[in-house]
Amino acid sequence: MIARSSRKEAESLSVADITESEKTTDPSEGGAAVSEARDETVVFVVEPLLPQRLRRPSDALRFLATLLVLSAVILLMLVAQQTLIGLEQDVTEGTDRAPALLAGIATFLSGAAVLVVPTAFAVERVFHRDGLRVAEGLIAAILGMAGSYLIGQWLVTAGPDDLATLLTGARDLEPLNALLSSVIAYATAVRISRRPTWRALMWTVTALSIFSLFTGKQITLPSAIVTLLFGMAVGYATLYGVGSPNTRPPGNAVIAALRKLSFSPISARRIDDDHQGSRRYAIGLSDGSSLDVTVLDRDRQVAGLPYRLWRRIRLHSETRRRAIRSLRAELEREALMAYATQAAGANTPRLLGTSEIGTEAALLAYEHLETRALDQLDDSEITDDLLAQIWEQVLLLQMQRLAHRRLTGDSIHLDREGRVVLTDPRSGEVAAGDLLLRIDIAQLLTYLALRVGAERSVRAAAGVLGPDALGGALPLLQRIALTRETRAALSKNKELLPGVREQIEALTPQAEVEEVRLERFKPRTLVTIIASTLAAYFLLSQLSRVNLLQVITTAEWGWGVLALAASGVSFVAAALMIRGFVPEPLPLGRTVLVQFASSFVKLVTPPAVGGVAINTRYLQKRGVPPALAVASIGASQVIGLASHILLLLLFAYITGSNTTTSFAPSRGLLVAVLAVAVLIVILLGVPPVRRMVTRRLKSLFSNVVPRLLDVLQSPRKIAEGFGGILCLSLTFVVCLYACVRAFGGDTGFTTVAVVYLTANAIGSAAPTPGGLGAVEASLALGLTVAGVPAEFATSSVLLYRLLTFWLPVLPGWASFTYLQRHEAL
Structure with a gap:
């Protein structure tokens, strides 16, 4: 707090007087600001020096959005290139019929106007003492011109030929028009869009300029669109880079707005911002009370x-909040929630007034309560009585269907009398649905469990809300449903949520819990979709290079029958492998059906995921405990991986010793292997990575090794398990070898084995369904390196994938349906 001082001292603090006739001061002024009431009382506002310029998040978002639109437009243009060329030819033929004199006049006027309008706007801004904005526009114009020239030169000399042809129309033109891009960058940087008259004039002359350039065959339609978007991107990037003038009203404007609400402030100081970055002030009033x-x-x-958009897209939610909120909507929302919590009887700071501060800000004035946040209390200070008080306040909100949405330690406070006070209503929602109310309970349960343990947290909640309310929140005890801070804390205590669930289940053992799926998709799903799209593009490009009619008529289909038989035997081998690593008896026929069903599931899951999940489910339905079922499948996967590596080394040795010249590893391959090895060593040298790997391996072998010891006690199980693994790999090798021979390839069996084992390892790591795309590319490349002609290699790989991936889908679906109907899955 800064007390009143002499006039000389006030001047040394750059104090600005606000009288009744003065609304606000220059936003760039900071430090200690002053307000003056009707009675000439001077108020010193203690706050940091406000920056003269700010980098606005909106400019960065507009820049990123423009880049995304630009990328999407270029992709669509490349796909519809022929259509655009035809459209351009039609428009060109039509414009050629226009009188030459009229076209010349239009070209001259539009070319002049596209320079005159920005110049006139600059003069107008300079007369209004806004020359800095014009300087920003000139910087953007220079960057737009230089950037368009450099990108154009790169496209012409070294860029993608398709893109260069699209933008130039195979003529001697600039891919990006330098003049037009600089004008658009200038118009964007000076924010001409905020002036309706100038905006309409600017876009009119821009459209005329594009039309004249197009009719004069100096630009193409794709080039015009890309130039406009590029200029806008440069303008937004310039705005964010150099910053914009700070239009936030300073503290003295806040004092003036409070006086309009009939408050009499005598002191003011800036305090810490809230969790959303909003400014906060502590205001002292003449009657001795205070405001926040x-x-x-x-x-x-x-x-x-x-982040808000990502959460809305990714999660199922009943919230009606908009991701993009106006200032007025945000003010009304917080005020409505504050009044609703007061009406519900909850102990919250009373909202005493709201007001706009000019056009760039608004304020909410709350009564000041001397409190301490729950985060500031030691865990030992959180008593059972305090826990009960917290839940009683939440119950008042729940009864009025008010969702707080942020029940954390910084929004739960204690006043001087030890009463619980709920703050931060801005994240809340009135007339909330059941889902949001249950999420509130799950969030508070988890936060309090982090502080006092799962048992005390659940016991206190049950004493106030009752067991049924906790049972309803049980399916919402998911990390994704919690606040960002709580999720971060849970990453250090992974056993907490299971502990809370166990405590609730002990209270309501007979409760039927309906599963709630909050996530629409996981990030892994998004990666899978993108990878699958790329894989489909790769397969289509491969198919376009193959003459299917010639392939079908010239293939030796006797080898195709052998490949089909080998593909069928592989399912029996997979069933034997599973039976071998499960000490409990499993019927062979039904286990084979499970392997067919897994081929259907692989159509929508990565190869290493679908088979493991469906086999684990099958074992659980057969009465195997979940932990032992996972351990059995894990044991088969571990032994299968070891067998895969040993077979690869064996066949590679045989191939190298027989034909050292036909399939010798290249120097590039050796360098790549060494680089991967060095990378692994470096990563393992990082303590966090090493601990993570050690923890994963420890959890794996702690379950797998005991299961293997059980299997090793039975010679029959050993024969089934290891024999199934060996047979599974060999049947796939035989299938691929038969496919190669069906199209006239004479590559040796061991070479094909090396190709298959290598490609299968790559495909298992791919995120696409069944390794789609990765397996085909690896097999085709491997066979080509082994000496198979590229066309025959592609045909062989496509036949192999047809027999092992696509053809089993239909019987796999039938098996999946049959097993579900008989409750085997």
């Missing part, structure tokens, strides 16, 4: 927008 004022700045409303 939250200031909502317009330029902060888009802060955190990517």
Whole structure:
């Protein structure tokens, strides 16, 4: 707090007087600001020096959005290239019929106007003492011109031929028009879009300029669109890079707004911002009371927008909040939630007034309560009585269907009398659905369990809410449903959520819990979709290079029958492998059906995921405990991996000793292997990575090794398990070898084995369903290196994948349906 001082001292602090006739001061002024009431009382506002310029998140978001649109437009243009060429030819033929004099006049006027309008706007801004904005526009114009020239030169000399042809129309033109891109960059940087008259004029002359350039065959339609988007991207990047003038009202404007609400402030100081980055002030009033004022700045409303959009897209939720919120909507939302919590009888700071501060901010004035946040208390200070008080406050909100949405340690406070006070209503929601109310309970249960343990947290909640309410929140005890801070804390205590679930299940053992799926998709799903799209593109490009009619008529289909038989035997081998690593008896026929069903599941899951999941489910349905079922499948996978490596080394040795010249590893391959080995060593040298790998291996072998010891006690199980693994690999090798021979390839069996074992390892690591794309590419490349002609290699691989991946889908679906109907899955 800064007390009143002499006039000389006030001047040394750069104090600005605000009288009744003065609304606000220059936003760039900071330090100690002053307000003056009607009675000439001067108020010193203690706050940090406000920066003169800010990098607005909205400019960065607009830049990123423009880049995304630009990328999408280029991709669509490349796909529809022929259509665009035809459209351009039609428009060109039509414009050629226009009188030459009229076309010349239009070209001259549009070319002049596209320079005159920005110049006139610059003059107008300079007369209004806004020359800095014009300077920003000139910087953007220079960057736009230089960037378009450099990119154009790169496209012409070294860029993709398809893109260069698309933008130039195979003519001697600039891929990006330098003048047009610089004008658009300038118009974007000076924010001409905020002036309706100038905006309409600017876009009119731009459209005329594009039309004249197009009719004069100086630009193509794709080039015009890309130039516009590129200029906008440069303009937004310039705005974010150099920053924008700070239009946030300073503290003295906050004081002036409070006086309009009939408050009489005598002191003010800036305190820590809230979790959303909004400014907060502690205001002292003349009657001895205090206010806590939250200031909502317009330029902060888009802060955190990517995260909010990601959560809305990824999660199922009943929330009706918009990801992009206006200043007025945010003010009304927080005020409504504050009044609703007061009406519900909850102990919260009373909202005493709201007001706009000019056009760039708004404030909410709350009564000040002397409190301490729960985060500031030691765990030993959180008593059972305090826990009960917290749940009683939450119950009041639940009864009025109010969702708080942020029940964490920084929004739960204790006043001087030890009463619980709930703060931060901005994240809340009125008339909330059951899902949001249950998420509130799950969030608070988890946070309190982090502080006092699962048992005390659940016991306190059950004493206030009752066991049924906790049973309803049980399926919401998921990391994804919790706040970001709580998720971060849970990463250090992974056993907490299972502990909370166990405590709730002990209270309500007979409760029927309906599963709640919050995630629409996982990030892994997004990666799988993208990878599958690329894989499909690869397969289509491979098919386009193959003459299917010639392939079918010239193939030796006797080898194809052998390949089909080998593919069928592989399912029996997979069943024997599973039976061998499960001490409990399993019927061979039904286990074979499970392997067919797994081929159907692999159509939508990565190869290393679908088979493991469906076999584990099958064992659980056969009465094998979940932990032992996972251990059995894990044991088969571990032994299968070891066998795979040994077979690869064996066949590679045989191939190298027989034909050292036909399939010798290249120097590049050896360098790649050494580079991977060095990378692994470096990663294992990082302590966090090493601990993670050690923890994963420890958890794996702690379950797998005892299961293997059980299997090794039975010679029959050993024969089934190891024989099934060996037979499984060999049947796939035989299938691929027969496919190669069917198309006239004469590559040796051991060479094909090396190709298969290598490609299968790559495909198992691919995120696409069944290793789609990765397996085909690896097999085709391997066979080509082994000496098989590229066309025959592609045909062989496609036949092999047809027999082992696509053909079993139909019987796999039938098996999956049959097993589900008989409750075997």
